[in-house]
Amino acid sequence: MNKLDELFCRKKKNILNIYCTAGYPAINSLQTILPALQQQGADIIEVGIPYSDPIADGPVIQQSNMQALQNGMTIPLLLQQLNSLKNSIHIPIILMGYLNPVLQYGIEKFCKDAKKAGVSGIILPDLPMYEYEQWYQPYFAKNNLHPIFLISPQTSMQRIKYADKLSSGFVYAVSSSSTTGSNKIDTGQQQYFKKLKSLKLKNPLLIGFGIKDKVTFQNACKYTAGAIIGSAFIKAIENSKNIQSTTAQFIKSVKQ
């Protein structure tokens, strides 16, 4: 069984998904961050594959991508790091990245190797749903990898249903019309969250973008199964002298 399915079977509320960029702040940081997140009770870890042109990301994650690339992070190295951690990390790991590096690696090989490295789901925000359905679905299915698609406040009902149909594990609900790490609260955001709550989807929803602390996390959890924190965590570990204790502090401050 896919670890994401196990998780959502067991836990319906307050699911905390933390994003970190592979190779940031140091090339081997995943080896510290992943166990620390698990120990502190994060439910899912979303590992970012660094890319030179991350168009859906705000300044904080952009900077972490640049730094990770300068540190020498690549998909083969990332998978190798995950492989070495897979016996000690039991919570689901999902990979988030832009399509181009994955295409260059080869999407079929990527799915196969991701599964081997213990990955449960994949988010590729610039992979159009139509293209996925036409070409890539079998590779995901064969490797029991959950494809996770995004919806935004502007997404039509028809497309929300399409995203739900194609996704498994969960659907990623972007909280506002923004790139990652923004403080923007759209007028009508509560309205949008209420709408999310009322949707009868087959998948649970996790809210991401702009979730940064206890208040925003709890607010999102009122309406959906949980939420995703990215930029705020990246910012927290940016200048950390001790990533393990910074991670512990950060998770505690969100969960308390």
Place this chain on the structure above:
Amino acid sequence: MNKKNTLSNPDTNGYYGQFGGAYIPEMLYPNVEELRKNYLKIISSPRFKKESDTLLRDYAGRPTPLYFAQNLSKQFGTNIYLKREDLCHTGAHKINNTIGQILVAIHLKKNRIIAETGAGQHGVATATVCALKGLECIVYMGEKDIERQAPNVARMKMLGATVVPATSGSKTLKDATNEAIRDWINNPTDTHYIIGSVVGPHPYPDMVARFQSVISSEIKNQLHKQAGIKWPTHVIACVGGGSNAAGTFYHFINEKKVKLIAVEAAGCGINTGKSAATTQLGTQGILHGSKSLVMQTKDGQVIEPHSISAGLDYPGIGPLHANLFSSKRASFLSATDNEALAAAFHLAKKEGIIPALESAHALAALSKVKFKKNDHVVVCLSGRGDKDMDTYMKYL
């Protein structure tokens, strides 16, 4: 749009052969979809045509002359014509596209315009039409380009635009484009993004190509009127993203006897690591929302290109051109920084025209192709050289 003719226009999914598509995050989908659904309807409406024709004629100064270059013709032993896009208002072909797109934006009831710019020509052309139509204008420009293109920054500001420095990544055109895309994600309802080249997600490559196609449509008429000739034997244009080349080729693409010649910027030389010749150095990849040829590492990270001409300093190429390249319908040549400089000085001395550095790459191809006496060769002189005087002054 049709399924058959995939050389000049994309299929219903936005593909020219295997290139194109719309690889965008979901947050952009409603905007791009709104445009996709409406662009053909809007640009074929009588109201649009009337207003666009009037602006192109009375405001932009079209048709631009097709000038028979006597001295160059004598030198190369053939008939050489220059399509004088350099005589357009704002100094380059870029205004053909911004006039079209501002009218589309108004039709879609957008009141805020964003654009990216490299050398500043597209930024100026966008700021110009925004001033004309009274719309807010924000232009993203790489921090490095802002430093090296000060006069164009001043022009945009004088025209009322806000110029926002792109400080991410390599701080040039690629990053300015990223920032414009991010702005659009953050402003999904009131904003139209005027992309300056035949790049980006479908329908941009097709829409921009259609707006620039006025270039080849005029060439065809003018050759007929001035020289009694139905088809040129060669049309030559420089290619960065490829908007002037798309316009110059457009009405000749399906006429196989017309040779299409695209000239890329080789920078310091194809194999020096300082080049922008995407068809020579690129592989299939995704950049700024479409699948095309991209200069990238084996890991799929986009490489920063180099060209002396800021307008050709782009690590990708429009999907239309990628398809013309891979189907061998067009030949792709390249000119180095030095060859382009030489061609610019040569044109200035021989014909009394100072070309933009971009256009100088197209001129440099004249000495790379063997022409016959009876050939009729059209070179697109996409822009004028005023903006490049700082560079030219170093070589005087």
